[in-house]
Amino acid sequence: MNTYKEKIMAAVQKYGTPSYIYDGEKLVDNYFNLRNALPHCVDVFYALKVNPNTSLVKLLRSNGACTEVCSLTEMEIALRAGSVPEDIIFLGPCKKDYELKRAIELGIYALVVESEDELKRISQISKALGKTTNIAIRINPDFSADGSPWKMGGRPTHFGIEEARAVERFGDYLNTDNIHIRGIHVYNGTNILDALSVYKNTKYILGLYEKIRKMYNCTFSMVDVGGGMGIPYFANQSALNIEKFKELMYPLFTAFNYKYPDTRIIMESGRFIIGTAGYYAVSVNNIKVNHGKTFIVTDGGTNHHSAAAGTGRVVRRNFPMENISSDGSIDNLKEYQVSGPLCSPDDILGRNIHLKETKKNDTIVIKYSGAYGSTSSPGLFHSHGFPAEVLSYKNESILIRKKDTAETIMSRHINADLEPIPILEPLKISE
Numbered sequence: 001m002n003t004y005k006e007k008i009m010a011a012v013q014k015y016g017t018p019s020y021i022y023d024g025e026k027l028v029d030n031y032f033n034l035r036n037a038l039p040h041c042v043d044v045f046y047a048l049k050v051n052p053n054t055s056l057v058k059l060l061r062s063n064g065a066c067t068e069v070c071s072l073t074e075m076e077i078a079l080r081a082g083s084v085p086e087d088i089i090f091l092g093p094c095k096k097d098y099e100l101k102r103a104i105e106l107g108i109y110a111l112v113v114e115s116e117d118e119l120k121r122i123s124q125i126s127k128a129l130g131k132t133t134n135i136a137i138r139i140n141p142d143f144s145a146d147g148s149p150w151k152m153g154g155r156p157t158h159f160g161i162e163e164a165r166a167v168e169r170f171g172d173y174l175n176t177d178n179i180h181i182r183g184i185h186v187y188n189g190t191n192i193l194d195a196l197s198v199y200k201n202t203k204y205i206l207g208l209y210e211k212i213r214k215m216y217n218c219t220f221s222m223v224d225v226g227g228g229m230g231i232p233y234f235a236n237q238s239a240l241n242i243e244k245f246k247e248l249m250y251p252l253f254t255a256f257n258y259k260y261p262d263t264r265i266i267m268e269s270g271r272f273i274i275g276t277a278g279y280y281a282v283s284v285n286n287i288k289v290n291h292g293k294t295f296i297v298t299d300g301g302t303n304h305h306s307a308a309a310g311t312g313r314v315v316r317r318n319f320p321m322e323n324i325s326s327d328g329s330i331d332n333l334k335e336y337q338v339s340g341p342l343c344s345p346d347d348i349l350g351r352n353i354h355l356k357e358t359k360k361n362d363t364i365v366i367k368y369s370g371a372y373g374s375t376s377s378p379g380l381f382h383s384h385g386f387p388a389e390v391l392s393y394k395n396e397s398i399l400i401r402k403k404d405t406a407e408t409i410m411s412r413h414i415n416a417d418l419e420p421i422p423i424l425e426p427l428k429i430s431e
């Protein structure tokens with residue numbers, strides 16, 4: 001089995017549509033593409049929020065990736081996928097006490113603290129458990145990464161503690177009971193395609209690390225510089241130049257490591273590693289013309305892939321998409337509107353998109369779908385539920401997530417024992 005089309009066809013024949021299909025070989029290649037662009041002193045932490053499927057995390061873990069988690073469930077997935085507490089960091093702006101307790105008991109590498117209140121709670125829980133907890137302070141810097149469509153830092157957000165305050169109060173943080181501060185964490189942006197922008201962002205964070213370390217004369221053992229390396233979804237974008245990235249990042253990290261050899265450098269990544277390894281496959285249910293436009297109605301849409309439908313974007317653009325069943329000519333593409341199954345006018349996967357001549361039951365594939373797919377989509381819309389996920393690896397199509405069914409969805413509903421609803425007499429309108 002070689003081409004991506006063959007892999008997808010094999011998975012679709014076995015498990016149907018709509019489904020997410022991951023190319024295991026491509027996933028591993030992407031990981032090493034990043035890994036090999038960084039010196040050994042940098043550890044790559046895969047961000048589970050991007051795609052938390054246990055088998056995918058396991059595949060990355062077996063190739064050396066560490067894990068970054070944002071909830072108790074993600075932490076349990078990481079462990080089940082073979083990660084060890086020393087290779088897990090836990091962040092997120094709203095951690096519950098039971099989540100903190102589990103992380104503290106496990107003794108993960110660092111709990112990334114997003115607020116002073118959280119620091120206090122970690123201190124209290126650690127004290128009650130008789131532990132000293134390793135943490136990192138998440139800082140929202142005075143600097144934002146260029147070229148990121150979503151800015152997590154450098155502006156008011158609910159992430160981390162703002163730079164000026166963190167720098168001023170760091171002495172207090174260091175003196176908190178039952179806490180050991182490993183270092184700092186900054187995550188500034190996502191889907192950055194310009195290597196220079198990632199470099200400048202990283203340089204700023206390493207500088208901040210150095211400044212705080214010197215100011216408080218403390219020995220840090222970790223700096224997390226985030227990441228945000230992107231992939232080119234749209235026709236006018238070019239891929240991150242990984243050679244240039246390597247050229248810039250290698251000397252930066254190597255020099256830092258020479259100065260601070262005991263500091264673990266962490267880069268987080270999700271989209272770059274898994275985005276291009278994932279495909280969303282849908283089948284054509286019917287084709288119709290409506291007000292002059294030809295609609296291909298498919299069995300999956302915004303409910304599984306709100307990113308491809310452009311939810312949350314000011315300017316909506318099409319993800320790369322292909323009809324892999326059609327034997328139509330590439331010289332005779334036709335313009336279509338590719339819709340999903342929802343009763344929502346925005347449930348459009350492809351607008352004015354050019355595809356090979358399409359017929360009923362063809363399989364259409366949305367590429368670059370590995371990152372932020374079902375996990376950030378309203379899967380319960382129309383009660384369709386989430387789709388199957390399949391890993392294509394070593395010539396096999398392996399089911400890695402069962403699709404939801406009417407039964408599995410309804411099993412979460414509680415059919416409450418309510419009083420019978422009174423039937424009202426119809427109102428009599430007097431003439």
Ligand SMILES: Cc1ncc(COP(=O)(O)O)c(C=O)c1O
Nearest residue numbers: 047187190191228268269270271
């Ligand atoms: C703190 C943090 N780490 C990692 C990621 C993953 O980012 P990406 O998919 O751009 O690699 C995100 C994404 O928002 C994030 O907020």
